[in-house]
Amino acid sequence: MVRAVAVGERHLILGFKGVGFEIVGCSDATSLHAELGKLSRDQDVALVLITESMAKEAPEAIELFRERSQGILTIIPTHEGSQHYSFEIMKKAVERSIGVDILGKEQ
Numbered sequence: 001m002v003r004a005v006a007v008g009e010r011h012l013i014l015g016f017k018g019v020g021f022e023i024v025g026c027s028d029a030t031s032l033h034a035e036l037g038k039l040s041r042d043q044d045v046a047l048v049l050i051t052e053s054m055a056k057e058a059p060e061a062i063e064l065f066r067e068r069s070q071g072i073l074t075i076i077p078t079h080e081g082s083q084h085y086s087f088e089i090m091k092k093a094v095e096r097s098i099g100v101d102i103l104g105k106e107q
Helices: 010-019 029-041 052-057 059-068 085-098
Strands: 003-008 022-025 045-051 072-076
Touching: 003 010, 003 029, 003 052, 010 022, 010 045, 029 045, 029 052, 029 059, 045 052, 052 059, 052 072, 059 072
Parallel strands: 003 022, 003 045, 045 072
Antiparallel strands: none
16 A cells, blocks of 8 residues: 655644645754665655655755665654745756756745
């Protein structure tokens, strides 16, 4: 059975439990790295949502998850609003892929 998981600060992701997500609370980069490592080895995990504030603390954990897992990992903003971290990741990936910055500067 496929699973959807929300990862981040417990008080920020608790609402996802109400719509069927499993929640995994993390308080720092070390715990995030450990939890994403476990999730990347689980073939049933199809979708992982991670709070932007946690993603910024451990970008290497996100890269490792994406290398190991077929699941989708998406970075979501918190109640504080988007810091455009996921846009920066996408912009770098596009530039690395085609060699040109076609997305331009952030507005």
